[in-house]
Amino acid sequence: MHSLKDQQLVKNFSYINGSWHSSETNLAVNNPATGELVANVSNAGIAETELAIKAAKSAYKMWSGKSANERAVLMRNWFNLMMEHQDDLGKILTLEQGKPLAEAKGEIAYGAAFIEWFAEEGKRVYGDTIPAPANDKRIVVIKQPVGVVASITPWNFPNAMIARKAAAALAAGCTFVVRPATQTPLSALAMAELAERAGIPAGVFNVVVGDDARGMGKVLTEHPDVAKFTFTGSTPVGKALISQCASTVKKVSMELGGNAPFIVFADADLDAAVQGALASKYRNAGQTCVCTNRILVHQDVMEAFSEKFAQAVSTLSMGNGLHEDVNVGPMISEQAVADVQTLVDESINMGAKVILGGKIEQAGSCFYQPTILTNVTNDMPVASNEIFGPVSPLISFANEAEALALANDTEYGLAAYFYSRDIGVIWRVAEGLEFGMIGINEGIISNAAAPFGGVKQSGNGREGSKYGLDDYMEIKYLCMGGIDK
Numbered sequence: 001m002h003s004l005k006d007q008q009l010v011k012n013f014s015y016i017n018g019s020w021h022s023s024e025t026n027l028a029v030n031n032p033a034t035g036e037l038v039a040n041v042s043n044a045g046i047a048e049t050e051l052a053i054k055a056a057k058s059a060y061k062m063w064s065g066k067s068a069n070e071r072a073v074l075m076r077n078w079f080n081l082m083m084e085h086q087d088d089l090g091k092i093l094t095l096e097q098g099k100p101l102a103e104a105k106g107e108i109a110y111g112a113a114f115i116e117w118f119a120e121e122g123k124r125v126y127g128d129t130i131p132a133p134a135n136d137k138r139i140v141v142i143k144q145p146v147g148v149v150a151s152i153t154p155w156n157f158p159n160a161m162i163a164r165k166a167a168a169a170l171a172a173g174c175t176f177v178v179r180p181a182t183q184t185p186l187s188a189l190a191m192a193e194l195a196e197r198a199g200i201p202a203g204v205f206n207v208v209v210g211d212d213a214r215g216m217g218k219v220l221t222e223h224p225d226v227a228k229f230t231f232t233g234s235t236p237v238g239k240a241l242i243s244q245c246a247s248t249v250k251k252v253s254m255e256l257g258g259n260a261p262f263i264v265f266a267d268a269d270l271d272a273a274v275q276g277a278l279a280s281k282y283r284n285a286g287q288t289c290v291c292t293n294r295i296l297v298h299q300d301v302m303e304a305f306s307e308k309f310a311q312a313v314s315t316l317s318m319g320n321g322l323h324e325d326v327n328v329g330p331m332i333s334e335q336a337v338a339d340v341q342t343l344v345d346e347s348i349n350m351g352a353k354v355i356l357g358g359k360i361e362q363a364g365s366c367f368y369q370p371t372i373l374t375n376v377t378n379d380m381p382v383a384s385n386e387i388f389g390p391v392s393p394l395i396s397f398a399n400e401a402e403a404l405a406l407a408n409d410t411e412y413g414l415a416a417y418f419y420s421r422d423i424g425v426i427w428r429v430a431e432g433l434e435f436g437m438i439g440i441n442e443g444i445i446s447n448a449a450a451p452f453g454g455v456k457q458s459g460n461g462r463e464g465s466k467y468g469l470d471d472y473m474e475i476k477y478l479c480m481g482g483i484d485k
């Protein structure tokens, strides 16, 4: 593969119990920028998924029995190896996912940061003592790992979405099984190779690659030896997985779809708002759950904002993520492009106007032009659906109350953004937005120290931060009696 310094990072087999497992059939991993074959990877299924859960269960006693310090040493090795191989990991990620190389390397650092952060945070799993209602009793609370964690992760962040879950799980003392997206398994398998080199024992981190989404998903969500299930992906799939988890009453955390409003108030610093919207909207070609989905602009600054924004978007350079100076890569598939085109076309039929883009790009069948639509209303398909592509719908509002009502008029509640310099507006709007994460005069909000997660149908639980560790722990209450003789 393409000029990697360390070819051993490219693995074609599932990683179960510390060894590489081949299967009878293969699945093809293709580069979305060129359509070329990147690699064939063994296509595992139900049997391998069950084997991985068995391995995670066997390793659990050993791993949870280690001290937080011992686990942190191994996790730090893993972090160091990921950063040492950042260039190669970035190239692998760009080849299978498409995002520009600089962004892919940024994702490796972002993913690795979760491993570093949770390695340290695992040392701070404090319990509690609570004054008891009687003198002969003491109440003590301890925290313990939940057990085996199973997960399904998406193609849009092939490294970081695994790292964010696995780092918290491993730091808590849990063992881990992941089924990565079939479009992007190579990044997951490279992480497994580095976990092994870091000294993370067999069975603690397992990767099962296979295209039997239903069959493997059923095992991961219904297996009695799995204590917790975690998923990042769409809301409809998340709902189905939650209901499957009900049969064994698993602890569940879900990071699902979003429909992020980006509000530009009349007093906003428009240049800063343009840069924030650009970063938030066109990161990963618009394919993130926290991407700006609707840009709400006060009517008094709509003309000025849309001119500046169109000027900035027109400078974006689209192409193969491995080429220099490209800052918007392809979408993941031709189907994803067709879905975006449908949302745009239906919205145009309802009165939206294209001021930039609006078409499938000549560069290749997976490229969609960075697009801006004006005259959009909240009921148009491009505003009421999660676009997951490089399209910015601009919606006008007249006052703060209307902006809040429009912003909250969605079943999603993941991220929201707004730009204002007025302290009163800032507090009222931050408190009034029904979303789990709010960027205030800021378009990029994700980092390892912050609690990432949504409300409403965007999911439950938090990833990253001290709150993220709690999702992998159980609280145990110890009632000690007979003390007062």
Ligand code: SIN
Pocket (backbone or CB within 6 Å): 156, 157, 232, 255, 287, 288, 289, 290, 446, 452
């Ligand atoms: C996502 O799109 O699901 C994750 C985005 C992020 O971590 O910033």
